[in-house]
Amino acid sequence: MSKIENKIEASDENINDLLKDKKFYIDYFQREYRWQEKHIVTLVEDLTTTFLKSYVPEHSRAEVANYQSYYLGPVVFSNSKVGKDSIIDGQQRITSITLLLIYLNNLQKNHSSKVAIENLIFSEKYGEKSFNMTDDDRQEVLKALYEDGEFNASKIEDETTININERYRDIDNVFPEELTGDALPYFIDWFIGNVIIVKITAYSDENAYTIFETMNDRGMNLTPTEMLKGYVLSRIKDKQKRSEINEIWKDKIWNLHQYDSSADIGFFQAWFRGKYAVSIRQSKAGAENEDFELIGTRFHNWFKDNHETLFDLKSSDDFYFFFKNQFVFMIDWYMKIWDNMIELNYGCPHIYYINRWGIAPSLQDSLLLATLKHTDNDAIVLKKLDAVARFIETYTVRRSVNYRKFSSSSIRYTFFNIIKSIRDADLDILKDKLLEEIESLSESFSNVTNFSMHQQNRRFVKHLLSRITGFVDQEVGRPTNYVSYQEPKGRKFEIEHLWGNKFNRHKDEFEQENDFIHWRNSIGALILLPNGTNQSFSSDIYEEKLDHYIKENAFAQTLHPEFYKKNPNFLNSQTLNEVGFKPHEHLKKDDIAERAKAVEQLCYKIWARSYYKN
Structure with missing residues (x-):
C-alpha cells in the first residue's frame, strides 16, 4: 500500500459537517434500507426527548449551541477513489437522518423562521439536484418525499423504496406536536449542530472492511x-x-x-x-x-x-x-x-x-x-x-379520527x-x-363525519375500514373478520373510492377541486375491495359500479338496495339497525355525509363503553 492508502482518520462531526454538500456512494453489498418502524420510532423519540431536556422557549436560538448533545454512533467510509466516499458501515443511519431532514424541511415550509438544510439533503450542479445518498434505486422516492411529502408506492415492490416511504410516514406519526410550532427552528438547529457522529475514513477498501469487521464481529460487551x-x-x-x-x-x-x-x-x-x-x-x-x-x-x-x-x-x-x-x-x-x-x-x-x-x-x-x-x-x-x-x-382510534397524533x-x-x-x-x-379514562378523553367519535383520508393516514384508514368491515361481516353471520381484510393469506384488499377521481363529473356540487378531493376521501366514501377488483373499475361512474359492490363484503353491500331484501341476518340485527344504514342508488355529497354518519355509529358500537360494564 502507498502511504495514503495506509491512512485511517477519525473525527467527531455534527450532522451539518457530515452532510453539507456531500455525496455518499452505497456499496453493492449493503444497498437495501431495512430499518423497521421500531428503529425509526426509537431514533425520533431519543432525539426529541434529548432536545426537550434542554429546550426553554425563552432562549435565543444561539443558546441551542449549549444544549445537551446526542451521540449517534460511528460511520465508516472508504475513500479509495479520490473524492468519493463509499459507505461501508452506517448507511441505515444516514438514510434515516436524510428522511428526518426531508420531513423537517417539509414541516418548516410554512414556518416564519426557516433553517437552511436543503444542502444537507441534496446538492445541485448545473441546475440538477442529486441527493446525498447516490443510489439510483432511492432517487424517485426521495424526490417525491422532498417535493410533495408523499410517494405513491402502490405499484412498487423494491424493498428499499417501500421501507423509505413507510419510515417517512412513521416519522410523521411519531414526531411530537409540541415541536411543530415555535420550537421547530430550535430543534432543527439542535439536530444539525448537536447530534454527533464519529466519521471514520479509510483510504483503502481493505482497511475500511477491516474496521467494519472489527466493529461488528468482535463486540464482546455484556448486554x-x-x-x-x-x-x-x-x-x-x-x-x-x-x-x-x-x-x-x-x-x-x-x-x-x-x-x-x-x-x-x-x-x-x-x-x-x-x-x-x-x-x-x-x-x-x-x-x-x-x-x-x-x-x-x-x-x-x-x-x-x-x-x-x-x-x-x-x-x-x-x-x-x-x-x-x-x-x-x-x-x-x-x-x-x-x-x-x-x-x-x-x-x-x-x-x-x-x-x-x-x-x-x-x-x-x-x-x-x-x-x-x-x-x-x-x-x-x-x-x-x-x-x-x-x-x-x-x-388511538379516537385520536386518529380527530387528526391528533400520539407520539x-x-x-x-x-x-x-x-x-x-x-x-x-x-x-x-x-x-x-379504564372506563374513567375513556370517559375523560376530550376526543370522541363524532368527528368521524368530518374525517377523510390523506397520504399520511392511509395506514390508519385501512385499519379502521378493516375493523368496520370485519365487524359488519360478523354481525351478519359471515366467517370473515378483521384479519380477512387487514392481513389475508390470499388476495389482498385495497381502499376503494366510491367516486372516481373525476372532478368534472361533480361540478354541480363543487366549485373548488380541493373540496371535491376532501369529500372523495371522506370515510363515508371509502370501502375495501380485493386488489385488482377496485383497480378494474375505480374510475367508473358510481351507478355503474354499484352492481359490483353487491358481490363483495357486507359493508360494501349496504350501498345496494337489493341487500335490504330477503337478508334476515342483516334485517334481524338490532346492532346494525341502530347504525342507520340505507341504500344509495346515487351518490351525492349528502349521501356521503349520511354514510359517514353510519360509520360514526359503527365506531360507537365497535368500541362501546358497555364492554367495561360487563
Whole structure:
C-alpha cells in the first residue's frame, strides 16, 4: 500500500459537517434500507426527548449551541477513489437522518423562521439536484418525499423504496406536536449542530472492511440482561438454587430470542416500568432522568439501586423465589402477548389490533404488564390484557379520527400515570379505571363525519375500514373478520373510492377541486375491495359500479338496495339497525355525509363503553 492508502482518520462531526454538500456512494453489498418502524420510532423519540431536556422557549436560538448533545454512533467510509466516499458501515443511519431532514424541511415550509438544510439533503450542479445518498434505486422516492411529502408506492415492490416511504410516514406519526410550532427552528438547529457522529475514513477498501469487521464481529460487551443475570445470581447464596435460576433464565431468554434478538431488553424494560417504576422525568430543561428513563437506558443498574425499596428483595431467598415465580410468570405472559399480536385470539382480540394500530411499545408493553399478578389464572390474565388493549385501541382510534397524533413524548406522562393507577388492579377495578379514562378523553367519535383520508393516514384508514368491515361481516353471520381484510393469506384488499377521481363529473356540487378531493376521501366514501377488483373499475361512474359492490363484503353491500331484501341476518340485527344504514342508488355529497354518519355509529358500537360494564 502507498502511504495514503495506509491512512485511517477519525473525527467527531455534527450532522451539518457530515452532510453539507456531500455525496455518499452505497456499496453493492449493503444497498437495501431495512430499518423497521421500531428503529425509526426509537431514533425520533431519543432525539426529541434529548432536545426537550434542554429546550426553554425563552432562549435565543444561539443558546441551542449549549444544549445537551446526542451521540449517534460511528460511520465508516472508504475513500479509495479520490473524492468519493463509499459507505461501508452506517448507511441505515444516514438514510434515516436524510428522511428526518426531508420531513423537517417539509414541516418548516410554512414556518416564519426557516433553517437552511436543503444542502444537507441534496446538492445541485448545473441546475440538477442529486441527493446525498447516490443510489439510483432511492432517487424517485426521495424526490417525491422532498417535493410533495408523499410517494405513491402502490405499484412498487423494491424493498428499499417501500421501507423509505413507510419510515417517512412513521416519522410523521411519531414526531411530537409540541415541536411543530415555535420550537421547530430550535430543534432543527439542535439536530444539525448537536447530534454527533464519529466519521471514520479509510483510504483503502481493505482497511475500511477491516474496521467494519472489527466493529461488528468482535463486540464482546455484556448486554444489560447478562449483567442483570450476573447480579441476581450473585445474590443467591445456595449453589443448587443459583444453578436452578441460571437454567430457568437461560431457557426463558433463549425462548424470548426466538421472537427477536433484542426481545429480552424490551421485556425487562416493560416489566420494570409496568410493575415498579414510580417516577418519570419532568418536561423542563435540566430535569434529571427518573425511574422510567433509567430503566430505558441501564435497567440492570436501576435494579441494583432499587431492588430493596421497590421490589422488597433483600435476602438470598427473596431473590430465589422472586425469579422462580414472578420472573417466570411475567416472561411467559410477555411471550404469550407476542403470540397474540401475531395471531388473532378471540379470547383476547384487542392485543392483535393494537399491534397494527397502537401506541409506542415503550408505553404499550408496560401498560399491558402493569395489571398482571402471578396469582391470576389464565382466564383472568386474558381478560385483563384484552381490557387494557381495548383501551389503547379506543384511545388511538379516537385520536386518529380527530387528526391528533400520539407520539410517545406527548403522551408519556398521561400513560405513565395510567400505568401506576392500574398496577396490580383486580379485573373489576381495572375496568372501572379504564372506563374513567375513556370517559375523560376530550376526543370522541363524532368527528368521524368530518374525517377523510390523506397520504399520511392511509395506514390508519385501512385499519379502521378493516375493523368496520370485519365487524359488519360478523354481525351478519359471515366467517370473515378483521384479519380477512387487514392481513389475508390470499388476495389482498385495497381502499376503494366510491367516486372516481373525476372532478368534472361533480361540478354541480363543487366549485373548488380541493373540496371535491376532501369529500372523495371522506370515510363515508371509502370501502375495501380485493386488489385488482377496485383497480378494474375505480374510475367508473358510481351507478355503474354499484352492481359490483353487491358481490363483495357486507359493508360494501349496504350501498345496494337489493341487500335490504330477503337478508334476515342483516334485517334481524338490532346492532346494525341502530347504525342507520340505507341504500344509495346515487351518490351525492349528502349521501356521503349520511354514510359517514353510519360509520360514526359503527365506531360507537365497535368500541362501546358497555364492554367495561360487563
